[in-house]
Amino acid sequence: MTSNTVDETHQPDVRAQAGGIERRDAWFARQPILNRDGMLCGFELKARCDVVEIIAVEAAPTRTFALDDDTGSSGADTPDPAVVARMADAQAVAVALVKPALHAALTGHPAHLDVTREMLFEPAFERLSPEHVLFELPAALVADDEVIARLVVLHGRRFRFVLDEVVAPDDHFARLLPYAAIVKIDIARIAPALLPKLASVLKSAGKILIALGVDSQTQFEEMLKLGFDRFQGYFFARAQNSSTRRVSAPRHALLNLLQLLAGDPTVAQLENELKLNPVLVMHLMRLANSGGMGLGRKVSTLRDAINATGTDRIARWTQLLLYADGRKVALEDDPLLQLAATRARFMELAIERLPQAGRDEADAAFLTGVFSFVDAVFGGSLESTLNVLTLSKPIQAAILHREGRLGRLLAAIDAIERGAWDEIDGICAELAPLTTGDVAELALGAAAWAGVAEQGAEAAGLERIED
Numbered sequence: 001m002t003s004n005t006v007d008e009t010h011q012p013d014v015r016a017q018a019g020g021i022e023r024r025d026a027w028f029a030r031q032p033i034l035n036r037d038g039m040l041c042g043f044e045l046k047a048r049c050d051v052v053e054i055i056a057v058e059a060a061p062t063r064t065f066a067l068d069d070d071t072g073s074s075g076a077d078t079p080d081p082a083v084v085a086r087m088a089d090a091q092a093v094a095v096a097l098v099k100p101a102l103h104a105a106l107t108g109h110p111a112h113l114d115v116t117r118e119m120l121f122e123p124a125f126e127r128l129s130p131e132h133v134l135f136e137l138p139a140a141l142v143a144d145d146e147v148i149a150r151l152v153v154l155h156g157r158r159f160r161f162v163l164d165e166v167v168a169p170d171d172h173f174a175r176l177l178p179y180a181a182i183v184k185i186d187i188a189r190i191a192p193a194l195l196p197k198l199a200s201v202l203k204s205a206g207k208i209l210i211a212l213g214v215d216s217q218t219q220f221e222e223m224l225k226l227g228f229d230r231f232q233g234y235f236f237a238r239a240q241n242s243s244t245r246r247v248s249a250p251r252h253a254l255l256n257l258l259q260l261l262a263g264d265p266t267v268a269q270l271e272n273e274l275k276l277n278p279v280l281v282m283h284l285m286r287l288a289n290s291g292g293m294g295l296g297r298k299v300s301t302l303r304d305a306i307n308a309t310g311t312d313r314i315a316r317w318t319q320l321l322l323y324a325d326g327r328k329v330a331l332e333d334d335p336l337l338q339l340a341a342t343r344a345r346f347m348e349l350a351i352e353r354l355p356q357a358g359r360d361e362a363d364a365a366f367l368t369g370v371f372s373f374v375d376a377v378f379g380g381s382l383e384s385t386l387n388v389l390t391l392s393k394p395i396q397a398a399i400l401h402r403e404g405r406l407g408r409l410l411a412a413i414d415a416i417e418r419g420a421w422d423e424i425d426g427i428c429a430e431l432a433p434l435t436t437g438d439v440a441e442l443a444l445g446a447a448a449w450a451g452v453a454e455q456g457a458e459a460a461g462l463e464r465i466e467d
Contacts, residue, residue, distance in 0.1 A: 023053040024088050026096035027440030029419035030105060030447060032335050033112065033210065034231045038220070039325075039333040041230060044112040044136070046419035047096075048440065049089040086118045094124035097133065105444040107332040107451030112136050112162055120150050130158040134182070138164050143175040151179045165212065166190070169198065177207075184210040184232070187223065199226045234417070236335050239375040239382075253277045254322050255378075255388070261315045262390055270306050270314070284309060284317075319344075319370045322377055332451045336376065339417075341450030342443070344369035346413045347406070349442045353434050354405060361406075367391060368398045368406045369413070405431070416443050 026049045033042040096102065097113070115135045119125060125135075135154070141147065151161065163180040166173060167189045177183070183202050187195065202209055211223040214233030223231060253276065260273050274281055281302060288305035289298055299305045306314070323337040331337060347369035351357045371389060375382040386396050398406035408430055415423040416439055424436045 023051070024049050024085075024092045025052045025437065026089070026092040027437055028096065028102060028444065029416045029421075029440065030443075031232065031417070031419065032234075032339070034236065034335055036224060036229065038231075038236060038335070040107075040109055040335050040338065041333075042110045042112055042134075043106055044114070044232065045102075046114055047089075047093050048421045048436070049092050050437070052437070083118075086116060087122070090116065090118040090122040091124065093119060094122055094128075097128060101441065101444045101448065104448035105451065106132075107338075107447070109332075110134060114138060114164070115141075117141060117147065120147065120154070126154070126157065130160065134160045134162055136162040136164040136184070137176055137180065139166075139172060141172075141176075143172055148175065148179075151176075155179055162210070166198075168194070180207070182208040182210060182230075184212050185228075186212045187219065188213040188215075196226055199228065203227045234339075237339055237373050237376050239379050254318055257318050258315070258322075258389065261311060261318065265311070267303060267306050270311070271302055274302060274306070281305075284314065316366070316370075319367075322374065338447070338450050340370050340373070342446045343372055343410075343413050345446035345449045346443050347409055349446060350409050350412070350434060350439070351405065353438060353442075354431060364392065364395055365406055365409065368395050368410055371395070372399050372410055412439050413443060416440060 026047050029046045029048070031044040031046065032040055033044060035041040093113075097111075102111075110131070111133045113119075113133055113135055115137065120135070155161070160182070161176075161180045162182040162184055163173065163176055164184050166183055166185045168191075185195070185198065190198070199209060208230065209228045210230040210232060211219075211228040212232045214220050214223060214231045214235050216235050216238070219233075220231055220235050257273055257277070260269060265273075274284065284302070284305050285299065288308040299308050320337060320341050323334070323340040324331075325334050325336070344366045347365035348362050351362050351365040371386065371391060373382075374385050374389070378385050383396070383400060386399060391399075394404055394406060397403040398410055401407065402411045408427055412424055412427045412431070412434075415421075415427065421436065424439055428434050428436050428439060
């Protein structure tokens with residue numbers, strides 16, 4: 001999203017109020033969009049804008065709002081404060097969209113952005129890359145003549161539109177459908193009898209279909225049969241009864257290795273366990289020979305690789321591999337591994353922002369995140385799987401009951417995955433000095449780390465998951 005840039009130094013000012021001018025920032029929550037193979041193909045971005053500073057009137061630069069008939073005010077009229085605030089939100093979103101942190105967190109996938117009327121008319125949005133951002137048109141958008149004219153202009157500049165949260169072919173749907181390349185249908189709210197008919201008609205019209213609210217493997221398979229192209233929901237991160245989630249032999253081997261690592265093994269013990277798992281050896285050798293290790297020589301034996309990498313890195317790498325799909329899939333396309341790695345890294349980064357957090361608690365935070373939905377891999381009850389992994393009681397309490405600081409941080413990352421901003425506000429009230437903005441920024445940083453954006457030392461050992 002950085003090929004066409006917006007001036008990042010621009011500070012979007014809002015309306016003047018008693019004592020100063022508000023400056024607003026925008027943050028994003030990411031929600032995965034999967035293709036028919038169950039792999040990542042994009043992210044929906046849900047923006048949150050908030051006041052971050054009040055600039056004193058004496059020090060604030062003069063700001064003139066360019067209002068026209070689309071905003072409900074013109075000429076010398078006093079602008080509607082609510083409209084001006086929404087315009088400033090649009091400006092803040094445009095600035096945040098081109099920040100490197102967001103670009104890295106998308107890991108090369110396109111962004112689907114929920115837009116408002118003000119965003120559609122914000123000139124800065126025209127300078128975004130049509131290849132990297134799609135505009136989702138919400139049901140609340142008034143499709144009047146001015147909006148339609150604006151869509152025509154943006155469509156001429158190769159921007160693509162998604163008709164969002166469709167539940168019935170009403171007038172709003174009919175007016176916007178000609179300009180939408182993609183239609184997102186809310187499968188939980190649409191009449192069951194209407195769904196196959198509407199899907200068939202839209203597919204015949206050449207539309208790409210997204211199923212919104214896919215919560216189970218069964219729903220995913222049903223929508224596949226109806227011809228849906230993409231899927232939104234967290235069905236992939238939940239324990240399933242289907243045979244598609246049966247534990248594979250390599251995962252059992254990984255679990256055995258994790259249990260060994262928990263007991264401070266010797267190099268000889270690790271070597272013997274790893275020799276039983278050729279795939280693990282392959283990844284360990286890649287990790288040991290990655291540029292980030294700085295050894296200055298090529299590692300050629302398993303024992304040297306263990307010594308060079310260290311048990312801490314081996315443990316983290318093994319924990320993440322539990323979530324790997326098992327096919328030859330790039331890490332940045334594997335939704336379950338991405339979710340686990342993002343949670344784990346977020347927990348580690350966030351705990352360090354809290355008072356009196358030491359290295360041991362940071363390690364516990366990482367473990368809390370990475371094993372927070374391990375039942376999606378092994379099935380059965382989450383509690384029994386955690387017991388097998390011999391995790392500490394505070395970690396288990398955090399995962400099972402959201403107790404303690406680790407539990408509240410886990411609740412925060414869970415809320416941001418859903419874009420539940422009000423929940424995050426409440427959680428952050430318990431986690432001072434951590435703020436909602438901090439949580440959003442740390443989550444993006446964690447997503448970039450999980451997406452192997454920097455190809456760091458640990459990441460280099462996880463380039464591909466082999467059969």
